[in-house]
Amino acid sequence: MAQTINMDAVPGGDPKKKALPSDSRYGWLKALWRNRKSRVGVIIFLVFVFIGILAPLIARYSPTSTNFGLLQPPSARHWFGTTGLGQDVWAQFVWGTRSSLIVGFGASVLSTILAVAIGMYPAYRGGRLDQTMATLTNIFMVIPGLPLMIVAAAYVHETNAFSMMLIIGLTGWAGRARVLRSQTLSMANREFVWAARLTGASNGRVLVREILPNMTSLFFASLMYGVLGAILAEAGLEFLGLGNLTGASWGSMLYWANNGGAVLNGAWWWLLPGGLAIAVFGMSLALINFGLDEVTNPRLRVVATMKPGRRRYGKLAGKGGSFDEA
Amino acid sequence: MRRDEVPILSVDHATVAYATREGMAKAVDDVTLSIFPGSIVGLVGESGSGKSTLAAALMCLLPSNASLLSGHVLLNGKDLYQMSEQHLRRIRWAQMSMVFQSAMATLNPVLTVGQQFREIFRIHEPRMTREDQQRRMEELLGTVRIHTQHLRNYSHELSGGMRQRIALAMAIALDPELVIMDEPTTALDAVVQHEILEEIRRIQQIKRFAVLFISHDLRLVRYISSEILVMYAGKIVESAPIDVFTETTRHHPYTRGLLDSIPQLRDEQPALHSIPGSTPGLTDLPVGCAFHPRCPYVQPPCLEAPPPLEGMESQLVACYEVDNIEGRRAHA
């Protein structure tokens, strides 16, 4: 994935560097910080993580306490105002951050593990196992996810954070399994993998030592998309009243805002935080992935363009490499 | 090169560089050459020597991270890099066209051969009727000996040889004065390669267009060209008419290496020599003569400054030691 990409653009670049991707296997981490977009993403992401971790210190009130005035607009006492039930919206947002992130990451870790087990491992082994798993993946790709989760959640009567993670994690792996599969297939045919095989390394060793390290950035992307998908799914389930609605989460804030008449009462402060938190957090993940994409796909990269002064006719991106392959 | 005729294309001290993270990489370094009507100029060099970049620069098709830093490219006396985009679009392909390395990759996979053919006429001869286009296409396909039914085909339905013939037909569609051929036979197997080469020769004799034939294979270049240019690390290191090139034994050490690596059929014991080392990366070119790390005849001046391309009569060589090579080689 993360070869020394800059050499691609230079004809006659040192061929040895292409064959040894280990030089910069983790170079993408540095590149994430170098890329302006993904740096913004990383910062926003960390802010949310800190809000989640520090929830007990910064929430000021209990998210479930109903001791405050109803539908009060934002003030010094209630930064984000109060709900129709007299709860503090800031406290709900802060605690909701914690619980949404936990469910998001928990479900994403689970579904990423499934995606690896179903998409990647069989692809590496090949044969009938791979065929079966590929078909299974394709089926789960086309069966709509949210309805499936809704039905599953409706049968589990007492939903809590853990069952939520299970339901979302078990149903939301297919798309990423497919991406991992195709990447593994192309990776398994790279020269350095063949080289490792020819030196007599065992299958398992090749997978763990040669292929996995080169897919770290893809894992990372997969995990990130999983988190966003899981948070959106949780919010969706909670909007139907499935899930633990007594606790605070971004999704349950939206549920109560809808059912408590935030729209009718003009209580925008009640309506905004939950959805905005999801969208901004999702944006941070997408920005990080965006940077990751540009790192791993040289053609999407911002190529260094020449100083103006001389007319150029070239308008195509990063085309140097393939043009000079003799 | 010294003739009374006016060249179709002349390149005057052209330098092309890529912008990279490590800085400027000069892929073409101070290249000067002229192509005269009806001649076939062969350009030979290893991959990465800058020959394809040179071809792209001649066609004004440099990628956006590369540009012509200095020098001029004149087509029929007009500087291509001073032209408006509009003007350039009109004369490119009409006066100078190109056959790319891989016709598989140069034909658009979702358009039929006919659609892509017609496009040339639509752009350059908008007044041509559909019937005239058809007649012209059939005539051109006849020239390259391809059945007209293939106009309805997509590129993946054709063999490599057929694709390259079609690319050739497209290149000569507007009767250009010069056709640049960038490794036109490299992607083909040996038999088809020979066929295409013969085809190029035959058509060139009928149509009398000039050719810049680019290849990494000195045998092909020697076979087809009337004049040979040898390129190494972005520079022309040797240039000579074909008769001089074949007769003389006085060559640049790099050319020497290329010649020695060609297997001789008549040799009792075919001894294959290859040049030790590899092409240098363009961002860390050696100081002095770029070939010196691989050169068996290296002398102190070679490490100081790159040798100029100079010589007597028609052969030009960029090497300080060229006159001493033969003697020492016989010794060895």
Added chain:
Amino acid sequence: MRYILERLGFLLVSAWAAITINFVLPRMMPGNPALIAASRYQGQVSPRALHALKLQFGVTNKPLVVQYGQYLINLLHGHLGTSLTYYPVPVITVIDNSLPWTLGLAGMATVIAAVLGTFLGIYSAWKHNRAADSVLTTGTTFTGAIPHQWLGLLLLFGLGYGLHWFPVAHSYSPSMTPTWSLPFIENVMYHAILPALTIVVPGMGAWLLHMRNNMIQTLGEDYMVFARAKGVSSRGQMLHHAARNALLPSVTNFAMAIAFVVGGVILVEIVFSYPGVGYQLFMAVSNEDYPLMQGLFLFVSLSVLVVNFLVDLLYGWLDPRARRAGEA
């Protein structure tokens, strides 16, 4: 031809999978749903209906295989049980009344999102590395993560209750009778604008990004250099040569896009009380109406599978390589 058969085969296999999931899920879960529903609706529905409900959810001594066989036979006859929410209306009737609304809304929104997103993607690739591209691509990172229900509520808040520009609920005015007349169709369209917009905005970004990235990839191909050399204008290069190629991988992303849209439609229908399957699913979940829930899930899944099959056929028609490879 072989390509079509292959896709048809996949359609059948995935339909079978959806049908089987529908059978297995309630039997896998702790606490039998039929018993819960039975105790809740005791006295409200007839004993016969309760008995049928128990049979449907496996409260019986018959082995699983027999139950499965019975389930498939019922399905073939369109017997999906009786809705408890709308007792004694059969589930199939509820589906029949709600599915067209959902398909219409989702279809319209998907097409708008795909067309708009694709064109913006082409534009973005055209302006690659310039301000317009940067604004568009960064914008999609935000719009793509917007929860449908939230955007729906915001639009309802601003354009519905706030400015009174659009109706706030239902698929047509209660004063009208459904006919194929122009005023009625106009009324339906008017009601569909906000829900459709709610689906289009978050969905568009994915199309935009796919198309942009595919375009940039395509612009680097040798045939694009060839087209430029031939004198094709930059407009022609973009639309005639690059866009057609870049569109192909975009089409394959339909499967994911549809799944996303279906999820969105369900939430949007709840916000706007739009009488489609999403709203009915919400009713079914709220009322623990398991037969209705099951039937809706099945029909939503089957609809998506069929749409995907049609998209596959479209892909085969668009990509000469896929088409010919099947025939050879």
